[in-house]
Amino acid sequence: MLTRADLPNLVEKALIESEGKATIVQVSKYIWKNYREELEKxxxxxxxxxxxxxxxxxxxxxxxxxxxxxxxFWELY
Structure with missing residues (x-):
């Protein structure tokens, strides 16, 4: 089970996986693909x-x- 407080870490992970830069759609797809079950619960x-x-x-x-x-685009420093 995820909470709102977990989302910054997931966004950061998604951006790291995308070499530091991604659109919000790419970030959303990454989170859905990797955390769907947790989100559903x-x-x-x-x-x-x-x-x-x-x-x-x-x-x-x-x-x-x-x-x-x-x-x-969302991008890490």
């Missing part, structure tokens, strides 16, 4: 996880782990 998060990815990206930007978004 996560109660309300199952219905909000794609919205909550944006919150996760924001928190990674605040921590200077992720660069500000440019042209639809």
């Amino acid at each position: 996560s109660g309300d998060l199952f219905f909000t996880w794609q919205y909550d990815l944006r919150w996760a990206a924001y928190s990674l930007r605040k921590k200077k782990i992720m660069k500000p978004s440019k042209k639809g």
Whole structure:
């Protein structure tokens, strides 16, 4: 079972797997492919996880782990 607090780590993993840069669609596909079962068992998060990815990206930007978004890409520092 995943929680909203787990999503920043999953976003970071997805970006690492994509050589540090990916679109939100690529990040979403990575998380769905690798964490689908956990998401399905996560109660309300199952219905909000794609919205909550944006919150996760924001928190990674605040921590200077992720660069500000440019042209639809999320990128690690």
